[in-house]
Amino acid sequence: MAEDHEDARGDMARGFWVFGYGSLIWNPGFEPVERVPATLSGFARSFCMWSIHHRGTPDLPGLVLALDAAEGGRCRGIAFRVGPERAAATLAELRERELVSSAYLERRVPLALDDGRVVPALAYVVDPAHVQYTGPLSLERQAEVIAAATGGRGPNADYLFNTASHLAEIGMEDAELTELAARVRTRLGL
Template sequence: MDEFWVFGYGSLMWNPGFPFEEKLTARAFGYRRSLCVHSWVHRGTERRPGLVLGLDYGGSCIGTAFRIAPAERAGVIDYLRERELVTHVYKERTMPVQLMNGRRVPALAYVVDRTHPQYAGARTAAEAAAVVAGAVGKSGPNSEYVLNTLAHLQELGIRDHWLEEVAAELPIGAAVSVRA
């Protein structure tokens, strides 16, 4: 059986929630990490949506690839579908990713559906920060999600200049990072 990999680009990188055999830095080409999804539940509400990350078209994205044991494959896919496809704002895709050792492998990933009502589109860092600053959902403040994600990216040695700009635009009170 072929190797099975999962590509994470946001909270999945530091909170995968599934067993894995190997975890490596990887790059997906043709997609970028973007705060392009309106969060109506976890980091906002339908009246005051927050913004969460999605893989959107264009550029490339450095994230984490997880190699899953063959015996765990079906369970991991079930878990990810329950986690990522709640409102179907993401599309499940298998795409090539390049591991830090230069090897290319196919990986399961979740790409934003630009036709979905929750798709927020591209925004400037200031526009994104304005949305993030006032949104709160059942999992907590949206600013906490952004800052926590950024802190974990930095721990992994991954720079995301645009997300850093968003964080810099957040009000001073939001600058305290809370780790999950």
């Protein structure tokens, strides 16, 4: 991870790219100078991380999306370019948000932008050795957890609903998230 942090610091004079695949898509928390649809290869987006801070508690954990390494995996999302004037502050804010429990690892990845460019970008990927890593869970188990949990940033269901709807709005509908959202709505009587 030190190498990744060093690379990110080296970009401060130029700014940097970060990959959004979950809540960063609809709530980046910063104003990017560029926003481009993108694809990350070698990873899959999945609800494979227990949330004990933002969307759950230690007593009743929720689930959040993570990039899980997957041979042949492909994840669609948004690449955000942070300008040099806000690079250091934005990186600090991202680290505070994403590295709250060390379940995510900050990695430097090659990101294929839809406009044909390939850029080095930061991505927050799950640490499969971390206690918050769930491994694969059935959709029914995910729905059960998400319907019941609430954390510091609100109900776990809102996180799922916002992510699924924003992906659909930008033409990147994720069929599994859409199905999961329907199951959670049924559980919640919505």
